[in-house]
């Protein structure tokens with residue numbers, strides 16, 4: 001702790017060099033936060049709770065529908081605790097640029113399957129009892145300032161009403177927690193009743209919670225074999241797998257972001273590593289003097305390493321800080337487009353972990369060299 | 383007076399590639415507690431090497447070195463480091479201060495290895511700066527000080543943990559005549575008034591005049607010590 005003064009003073013030795021490195025690090029971590037959020041938005045949010053969940057979809061393509069009767073059949077299985085149906089709705093609110101995910105769902109089973117999306121009991125009961133009601137994720141309601149009882153209009157581009165109109169009206173029944181950003185849920189029963197004839201009695205896909213997560217593979221095989229010889233065969237996967245497939249269908253944004261990030265970090269390692277090596281070379285005589293005064297090999301090495309870590313973590317903190325401060329701006333501009341734009345504290349913590357690792361990587365060589373430095377030789381060279 | 387430094391049959395080899403060069407050859411030396419020793423000799427004769435061994439910065443290839451009762455040739459590097467922190471102060475030709483720290487912090491640096499509180503450290507550092515006559519420059523960084531002032535700061539740093547022994551390698555080698563004389567006078571004061579034992583490498587015969595004993599090295603060997611009284615009469619004879 002008492003060497004902290006020296007650490008700070010050393011970082012300020014070449015203010016220009018330190019600031020340039022610092023700014024590059026901050027920008028790299030800002031970029032990291034942005035790309036991470038984008039790639040997570042594309043791979044379906046940040047929830048890690050989907051391990052016991054399965055997704056049942058049409059065998060042929062993700063856009064093919066399944067008969068609504070499958071819900072009852074699958075729900076009756078002992079291996080399935082709960083299953084709920086979802087469909088793609090789409091459309092926009094007020095203006096074509098205001099898009100967000102909207103799903104017709106069964107209120108009761110939906111919130112039973114997606115337990116992490118907490119909803120108040122009164123909200124759920126309103127959602128169930130008012131046919132034309134809709135519930136919005138907190139982020140969505142905040143975005144458009146929706147309040148309980150508000151009437152909203154969604155203009156459709158796929159599903160007209162039975163009377164031929166394209167504008168659907170819903171009444172806001174409340175909000176629910178959703179980590180993925182913007183999401184609107186409407187009543188499947190109402191949707192199915194009001195929608196044009198050709199779209200009735202179909203569901204987009206089903207999501208179920210299995211009774212025994214360890215036997216999830218058997219359950220998946222059993223469900224698919226149930227419908228194998230029907231006109232609508234299914235393809236069942238775990239929720240995680242489903243998300244991965246979805247992400248790969250949209251061009252594997254996750255992979256592209258990872259590659260960009262790797263390039264960024266590779267450059268940063270070279271840049272910071274070069275700076276650290278340069279700073280070390282300049283300081284060989286000073287480090288030798290510290291050893292002369294009686295500082296141990298280890299404490300001198302620790303000082304050198306701590307400087308690299310402090311620089312990287314400092315840059316990381318600033319980059320992550322800026323990203324979190326700008327989050328509302330990004331959410332407003334990108335949120336509707338890609339469904340959700342969430343830079344959670346978790347991503348921030350991950351970034352700071354990465355920053356420490358970067359510091360350790362970059363500081364390792366100078367630290368080892370500092371430890372090995374022999375006083376007599378270093379003083380002779382200096 | 384008791385003996386502070388004893389070297390017996392000390393040899394030092396440097397290995398350069400396949401060949402090994404003997405830099406010190408069977409050096410025997412005894413320095414009394416409270417002595418002021420000047421070590422002279424041609425460049426490359428092994429003065430710095432011997433000084434580094436006495437200061438515990440390096441270990442001999444063979445032979446014994448005992449300083450203040452500790453056999454430096456027989457202890458671990460870690461133990462040597464701890465010993466250096468408390469028992470010996472170093473002064474170099476090029477001052478070797480930390481450029482990023484103020485004079486005060488430079489002087490305080492060795493005390494970070496002690497159990498002293500922050501206020502005690504600050505007080506001792508101020509005292510050491512006072513001894514070298516630089517209290518008013520405590521807030522300056524080395525780059526803002528003259529060569530002579532920087533060397534005073536370095537001497538204050540060497541003094542601050544109150545060691546019995548100061549080793550100085552050409553402390554005036556980078557200074558003009560007048561400033562060099564001031565530094566030598568300061569070292570003389572430290573020897574006389576504070577009882578510090580000083581071993582000083584120098585090229586400058588006038589610098590050696592400040593010392594009590596002058597030793598000559600040549601090709602890694604020590605030429606018999608000459609006491610000042612004798613040296614004076616020898617000089618007188620050679621001049622005559």
Ligand SMILES: Nc1ncnc2c1ncn2[C@@H]1O[C@H](COP(=O)(O)OP(=O)(O)O)[C@@H](O)[C@H]1O
Nearest residue numbers: 377396398405424425426427428429430431432
């Ligand atoms: N680390 C080393 N490796 C190889 N040779 C060295 C090393 N240190 C000193 N020497 C050699 O030892 C000899 C004595 O050096 P040194 O003690 O510095 O002499 P002086 O201080 O008397 O000028 C010189 O020839 C020098 O080249």
Ligand SMILES: [Mg+2]
Nearest residue numbers: 429430431551
């Ligand atoms: Mg020398």
